[in-house]
Amino acid sequence: MAEAASNLQIDSARLWDTIHETAKFGATPKGGVRRLTLGPEDKQVRDWFRNACEAAGCEVHVDALGSMFGLRKGRDMSKLPVGLGSHLDTQPTGGKFDGILGTLAALEVVRTLNDAGIETDTPICIVNWTNEEGSRFAPATMASAAYVGDYTTDDILSRKDAAGVSVGEALDSIGYRGEEIVGARKLGAFVELHIEQGPILEAENKTIGVVDRGQGIAWYDGRVIGFESHAGTTPMPLRKDALAALAEFVLAVERIAKAHGPNAVGTIGEALIAAPSRNVIPGDIAFTIDIRSPSADTLNAIDKDMRSAIAEITARRNVEIALDLIWRKEPTIFNPKLVDAVENATKALGYSHRRITSGAGHDACNLAGVVPAAMIFVPCKDGVSHNELEDATQSDCAAGANILMHTVLALAGVAS
Ligand SMILES: [Zn+2]
Numbered sequence: 001m002a003e004a005a006s007n008l009q010i011d012s013a014r015l016w017d018t019i020h021e022t023a024k025f026g027a028t029p030k031g032g033v034r035r036l037t038l039g040p041e042d043k044q045v046r047d048w049f050r051n052a053c054e055a056a057g058c059e060v061h062v063d064a065l066g067s068m069f070g071l072r073k074g075r076d077m078s079k080l081p082v083g084l085g086s087h088l089d090t091q092p093t094g095g096k097f098d099g100i101l102g103t104l105a106a107l108e109v110v111r112t113l114n115d116a117g118i119e120t121d122t123p124i125c126i127v128n129w130t131n132e133e134g135s136r137f138a139p140a141t142m143a144s145a146a147y148v149g150d151y152t153t154d155d156i157l158s159r160k161d162a163a164g165v166s167v168g169e170a171l172d173s174i175g176y177r178g179e180e181i182v183g184a185r186k187l188g189a190f191v192e193l194h195i196e197q198g199p200i201l202e203a204e205n206k207t208i209g210v211v212d213r214g215q216g217i218a219w220y221d222g223r224v225i226g227f228e229s230h231a232g233t234t235p236m237p238l239r240k241d242a243l244a245a246l247a248e249f250v251l252a253v254e255r256i257a258k259a260h261g262p263n264a265v266g267t268i269g270e271a272l273i274a275a276p277s278r279n280v281i282p283g284d285i286a287f288t289i290d291i292r293s294p295s296a297d298t299l300n301a302i303d304k305d306m307r308s309a310i311a312e313i314t315a316r317r318n319v320e321i322a323l324d325l326i327w328r329k330e331p332t333i334f335n336p337k338l339v340d341a342v343e344n345a346t347k348a349l350g351y352s353h354r355r356i357t358s359g360a361g362h363d364a365c366n367l368a369g370v371v372p373a374a375m376i377f378v379p380c381k382d383g384v385s386h387n388e389l390e391d392a393t394q395s396d397c398a399a400g401a402n403i404l405m406h407t408v409l410a411l412a413g414v415a416s
Pocket of ligand 1: 087132194
């Protein structure tokens with residue numbers, strides 16, 4: 001790489017200013033951001049972003065689900081662009097960094113290349129994916145999932161929010177139903193910078209997380225059937241207590257997840273007694289399970305162990321427990337060459353780093369199924385995210401943006 005390009009640094013103050021400038025679109029009193037996807041504040045930030053991309057010399061294209069692509073020409077336009085970006089929507093009580101850092105850092109990379117007069121061989125493309133968060137419309141990361149073909153565009157357009165407004169209507173109301181067919185704008189690679197949204201980098205005092213995997217997820221619906229009977233007259237040995245059985249199973253799930261650690265997690269987040277009453281022994285309880293691990297084998301092993309625990313508990317307590325796997329997302333394995341490119345950039349720039357697994361879902365995890373993809377994490381304060389208190393330092397944000405830029409330069413090549 002040319003000398004000028006290998007020493008290039010993004011403008012830390014300019015990146016920090018854009019993060020705070022755009023945080024006014026949906027600013028909350030506690031210093032966070034409320035920018036629900038395709039709402040009026042999302043339109044404001046999109047308009048700002050479109051203008052900024054155009055001012056930086058990018059051609060902005062919008063697809064039928066509102067995802068925005070800012071194309072910076074390369075010397076060889078026959079090559080597929082290297083994509084970089086994230087999302088600009090937030091949770092209802094979200095922060096200033098989740099998604100926003102990766103999108104605005106992508107803009108900062110283009111601005112820096114422009115200032116340095118660097119042309120890349122391959123074009124590069126800044127992306128703002130629609131509805132990563134999934135709080136107004138389900139599912140989360142819907143636009144990138146449709147981009148890779150997991151859903152049809154019509155299916156996603158028909159999804160409704162709690163007020164009955166469809167994605168299609170919301171896109172029309174803010175003027176962001178674009179003309180491009182979803183998935184038609186091909187990318188040769190995709191790199192996403194994001195805050196970690198967890199505590200590991202901060203705890204280990206590392207600046208950069210080189211993300212090599214994303215966790216797989218298995219969701220279950222379960223039901224415990226016992227027998228409702230009088231709390232005063234039914235002797236203890238004769239009971240079929242669904243709640244006592246579920247209590248044992250909750251502890252079994254905790255034990256099983258720990259036994260498959262350190263990266264496996266298991267949560268029973270919902271449990272609903274059908275007709276709760278103080279003096280009735282519970283006889284019917286619905287519950288849910290969320291299991292995550294970066295290994296498909298571990299997801300399988302946990303499934304098996306949970307079913308053995310159920311067999312043991314139901315035989316001993318004379319109840320039934322039904323367990324249905326309702327959704328499974330296989331673990332994401334990010335492209336090894338791109339992961340190496342991120343790690344090499346980190347070493348070349350001298351930042352402390354470690355390999356890390358993404359615990360949360362991201363647009364890059366969807367992309368990884370069809371496009372070589374990678375992610376870069378930077379620490380966030382106390383690991384807090386999806387919260388108005390979400391925070392990250394200017395120097396960590398700048399470090400992440402520098403790694404993003406040098407990874408993209410390694411992939412796109414500097415025209416000489
Ligand atoms: Zn995010």
